[in-house]
Amino acid sequence: MAIVSALRRQWRAVLVILAATFMFAPSVLAMRVSPMVLEIDSRGANAAARIEVQNLNQGNMPFQVRILHLQFDKDGSITESPADDKFLVFPPQGALPPGGRQVIRLQWVGDPDIATSEAYYVAVEQLPVPLEPGSKDGLEAQVQVLYNMRALLVVAPPDAKPNVSPASVHQLTYQPPVLPGSTELPPMQDGVEVTLRNEGNRHAMMSNFGWRLEGKDRDGQYLRVDVAADELIQAIGTGYVPALGERTFRLPVPGFGPEPIKMTFIR
Structure with missing residues (x-):
């Protein structure tokens, strides 16, 4: 894939x-x-x-x-x-x-x-x-x-719990970081930017779950991409979201158009 x-x-x-x-x-x-x-x-x-x-x-x-x-x-x-x-x-x-x-x-x-x-x-x-x-x-x-x-x-705290939900999910063309051992910038990447909000008092490791992205491609056709946990680890590490905080992640998932993207967590 x-x-x-x-x-x-x-x-x-x-x-x-x-x-x-x-x-x-x-x-x-x-x-x-x-x-x-x-x-x-x-x-x-x-x-x-x-x-x-x-x-x-x-x-x-x-x-x-x-x-x-x-x-x-x-x-x-x-x-x-x-x-x-x-x-x-x-x-x-x-x-x-x-x-x-x-x-x-x-x-x-x-x-x-x-x-x-x-x-x-x-x-x-x-x-x-x-x-x-x-x-x-x-x-x-x-x-x-x-x-x-x-x-x-x-x-x-022993009784703390996370409460994470997507705050923003949309298509983004972004500049990936320089790869280890290289001095050249990679080409611009068509991907998805995801902002997760944690309203709980416990952190969350969001690469422990699969992420499902649903929306429309540039031609207005339905598009769904499932990103498995092992793929997320390679892209965002642990996916750490602090308690009572937000984190923004960028994924190299091409194909989505400008319309809103729905995101759900899957096991």
């Missing part, structure tokens, strides 16, 4: 970030963090979570853990602020041998009676290792890549 190939070409995750910082060093190290999305309660037995960090390469890997509070704008822009005081993290730092694994425990110690969901990044940051001497003539290039893996952690 055209929707599948378009989604794959424009894949990007909203809440999963892999950042590489280049320095001088002898080898390239990498890590794995799992899971990448966690949800816990603000009080009770479910107010804690665990993530596992794994060293995938042949050298030792020192790391540290930081917590960042997230605030989402309607268009998905994120404002980050330090929030290490909201969690007890154990261990907050460590060093893994080649192939080693470390389970990190995260305990919420913030306000147990928060009114709505709150979103955080758990940033696992690889630290630099001591440099090895270069070649005798000083011309040997040495590069180290430091990985910064971020897992999304959402804290919610």
